[in-house]
Amino acid sequence: MGQIEWAMWANEQALAAGLIMLTGGIVAVAGQFKGWYFAAVAGVLVCLLEYPRSKRKKGSTMERCGQKYLTAVVKVFGPLTRNYYIRAILHAALAVPAGFLLSTILGTVCLGIASGIYLLAAVRGEEWRPIEQKPRERPHVGDTIKQPPSNPPPRPPADTRKKQPAEVGGQVNPIPVEAE
Numbered sequence: 001m002g003q004i005e006w007a008m009w010a011n012e013q014a015l016a017a018g019l020i021m022l023t024g025g026i027v028a029v030a031g032q033f034k035g036w037y038f039a040a041v042a043g044v045l046v047c048l049l050e051y052p053r054s055k056r057k058k059g060s061t062m063e064r065c066g067q068k069y070l071t072a073v074v075k076v077f078g079p080l081t082r083n084y085y086i087r088a089i090l091h092a093a094l095a096v097p098a099g100f101l102l103s104t105i106l107g108t109v110c111l112g113i114a115s116g117i118y119l120l121a122a123v124r125g126e127e128w129r130p131i132e133q134k135p136r137e138r139p140h141v142g143d144t145i146k147q148p149p150s151n152p153p154p155r156p157p158a159d160t161r162k163k164q165p166a167e168v169g170g171q172v173n174p175i176p177v178e179a180e
Contacts, residue, residue: 007054007084007126010117014091017114018046021098021107028103035097039104042094046111049074049081049090055129063131071130082129084122091115 022043028036052071055061074081081087095111098104155161 003057003124005056005126006117006121006124007128008056010084010087010114010121011050011053013110013117014046014087014114015050017091017107017110018043018050020110021104022047024098024101024104024107028101031103033101033103035101036103039098039101039107042098043104043107046091046094049087053131054126055131061131067131068133074128075130082127084118084126084128087128088115088118088122091118 020043021039025036025038025040025043028039048070051064052067052074053061053064079086091111092115095108095115098111099108
């Protein structure tokens with residue numbers, strides 16, 4: 001069996017944690033909790049960092065919708081976002097203060113789990129790599145233009161193509177109709 005790519009699992013876990021923390025921040029606003037802004041900002045930060053998926057070592061990677069725009073932003077920060085040790089520390093640091101807000105406890109637990117998985121991925125030597133778009137090859141002109149058919153399509157024999165005598169006069173109505 002192949003190696004498990006732990007970073008892929010950590011990415012999904014951290015994205016879910018970010019969404020849960022963002023939701024917890026919104027709930028904290030409605031519940032008038034103190035410190036709601038931290039939960040909302042931390043949730044948005046984690047979601048923006050975790051939305052772009054990393055390229056897998058083997059096989060294909062399904063890119064998320066609109067990922068290419070956030071990938072450019074994540075690439076700008078270079079080793080700060082590429083290194084999974086830094087991500088594990090960042091997620092653990094964000095999880096500690098969020099644990100003191102009632103509405104973000106679930107997000108804190110999820111972020112702590114994601115931090116542990118990122119630490120495992122970093123120990124195993126994984127790092128974030130952007131999914132590069134392959135340039136589409138333009139088809140050659142000779143391959144796309146095909147010759148028109150040289151023979152006409154087959155036709156039924158001439159005697160079956162002629163109309164039957166009943167069809168010439170129109171349809172016959174089985175119910176008699178009388179005009180008054």
